[in-house]
Amino acid sequence: xxxxxxxxxxxxxxxxxxxxxxxxxxxxxxxxxxxxxxxxxxxxxxxxxxxxxxxxxxxxxxxxxxxxxxxxxxxxxxxxxxxxxxxxxxxxxxxxxxxxxxxxxxxxxxxxxxxxxxxxxxxxxxxxxxxxxxxxxxxxxxxxxxxxxxxxxxxxxxxxxxxxxxxxxxxxxxxxxxxxxxxxxxxxxxxxxxxxxxxxxxxxxxxxxxxxxxxxxxxxxxxxxxxxxxxxxxxxxxxxxxxxxxxxxxxxxxxxxxxxxxxxxxxxxxxxxxxxxxxxxxxxxxxxxxxxxxxxxxxxxxxxxxxxxxxxx
Amino acid sequence: xxxxxxxxxxxxxxxxxxxxxxxxxxxxxxxxxxxxxxxxxxxxxxxxxxxxxxxxxxxxxxxxxxxxxxxxxxxxxxxxxxxxxxxxxxxxxxxxxxxxxx
Numbered sequence: 001x002x003x004x005x006x007x008x009x010x011x012x013x014x015x016x017x018x019x020x021x022x023x024x025x026x027x028x029x030x031x032x033x034x035x036x037x038x039x040x041x042x043x044x045x046x047x048x049x050x051x052x053x054x055x056x057x058x059x060x061x062x063x064x065x066x067x068x069x070x071x072x073x074x075x076x077x078x079x080x081x082x083x084x085x086x087x088x089x090x091x092x093x094x095x096x097x098x099x100x101x102x103x104x105x106x107x108x109x110x111x112x113x114x115x116x117x118x119x120x121x122x123x124x125x126x127x128x129x130x131x132x133x134x135x136x137x138x139x140x141x142x143x144x145x146x147x148x149x150x151x152x153x154x155x156x157x158x159x160x161x162x163x164x165x166x167x168x169x170x171x172x173x174x175x176x177x178x179x180x181x182x183x184x185x186x187x188x189x190x191x192x193x194x195x196x197x198x199x200x201x202x203x204x205x206x207x208x209x210x211x212x213x214x215x216x217x218x219x220x221x222x223x224x225x226x227x228x229x230x231x232x233x234x235x236x237x238x239x240x241x242x243x244x245x246x247x248x249x250x251x252x253x254x255x256x257x258x259x260x261x262x263x264x265x266x267x268x269x270x271x272x273x274x275x276x277x278x279x280x281x282x283x284x285x286x287x288x289x290x291x292x293x294x295x296x297x298x299x300x301x302x303x304x305x306x307x308x309x310x311x312x313x
Numbered sequence: 314x315x316x317x318x319x320x321x322x323x324x325x326x327x328x329x330x331x332x333x334x335x336x337x338x339x340x341x342x343x344x345x346x347x348x349x350x351x352x353x354x355x356x357x358x359x360x361x362x363x364x365x366x367x368x369x370x371x372x373x374x375x376x377x378x379x380x381x382x383x384x385x386x387x388x389x390x391x392x393x394x395x396x397x398x399x400x401x402x403x404x405x406x407x408x409x410x411x412x413x414x415x
Contacts, residue, residue, distance in 0.1 A: 030367075276396075
């Protein structure tokens with residue numbers, strides 16, 4: 001199979017960053033692209049949601065969010081006991097891994113389209129609903145036994161944050177307008193999607209390269225965790241989706257969602273709610289290792305896993 | 314026309330962009346009448362903050378106020394932010410016109 005071009009853009013950015021090239025994507029372009037991508041993903045999901053009976057989604061949503069909540073609860077003791085991280089650091093890293101990465105999801109969608117694999121369009125609903133529970137759990141884990149607090153701040157940070165506003169907003173707009181209503185906007189939001197995702201990934205490659213230095217502080221344990229955790233969570237996702245009766249594409253996408261680690265919503269929320277946690281550890285692991293790992297190795301692995309589970313169950 | 318200068322204190326805070334809103338709300342609550350914020354880049358004990366993406370964003374906040382208010386805000390920042398966040402602040406004496414604004 002030829003290489004997925006958007007991933008090659010990411011690798012180019014990574015290479016440019018490692019080479020200390022003077023290439024720099026202006027911060028306003030980064031902001032603009034992220035607004036575009038979030039809206040486009042939301043709209044796409046909303047259009048698919050309009051074709052779906054909402055009541056049929058209740059059970060899958062409850063199962064997907066419930067199983068997803070296990071991820072930070074499993075990650076936390078591993079990080080604290082085996083990794084000997086402080087309570088705040090373990091909670092913050094667990095929250096990052098429990099939450100999801102929108103861009104990893106988008107790349108997985110592009111990968112599945114590339115191999116001609118269809119998937120349930122309403123997966124975006126899972127994307128939206130999986131973003132915040134882990135953050136709440138992370139704050140709870142950090143504060144357990146101490147004075148409660150921080151949950152209000154993190155709630156505001158997450159729900160008023162641009163990723164939820166735009167994803168959920170796009171989802172509702174797409175759902176209300178439907179495929180026909182959105183047709184005049186198709187050229188902007190759907191036809192341009194992959195090209196703009198490519199430029200965004202070029203920037204993410206640069207950013208990931210800039211976090212590589214953090215890994216020296218993170219140590220061998222966290223580096224191993226950043227590879228092992230997504231593989232474990234990905235297998236959990238593929239299994240859950242298969243048991244729920246999702247297609248191979250849907251199972252690969254849910255595996256990717258469970259495997260992905262947040263590097264936009266989680267760092268912002270944790271910085272406010274758990275300030276004593278060292279962001280270099282969580283961002284270094286999620287962005288320096290897990291994000292590139294998922295893009296290059298993880299997504300094809302989760303697709304393979306989804307195929308295996310589908311065949312076995 | 315005579316120019317009436319008055320001495321005021323300029324409190325400059327340089328910190329992570331993620332806490333800008335909180336710092337501004339605290340400053341307002343502690344008596345600041347206004348502020349000016351701008352994006353900033355730099356490096357220090359917390360590493361390099363190049364503003365390339367939101368989590369490495371830095372802001373510089375200037376607050377012109379009376380010396381007592383500047384001391385109160387600086388003390389509050391020291392108590393609540395210095396330990397966990399990338400932040401520096403410094404005070405300087407400046408001359409202003411229309412001192413009633415500050």
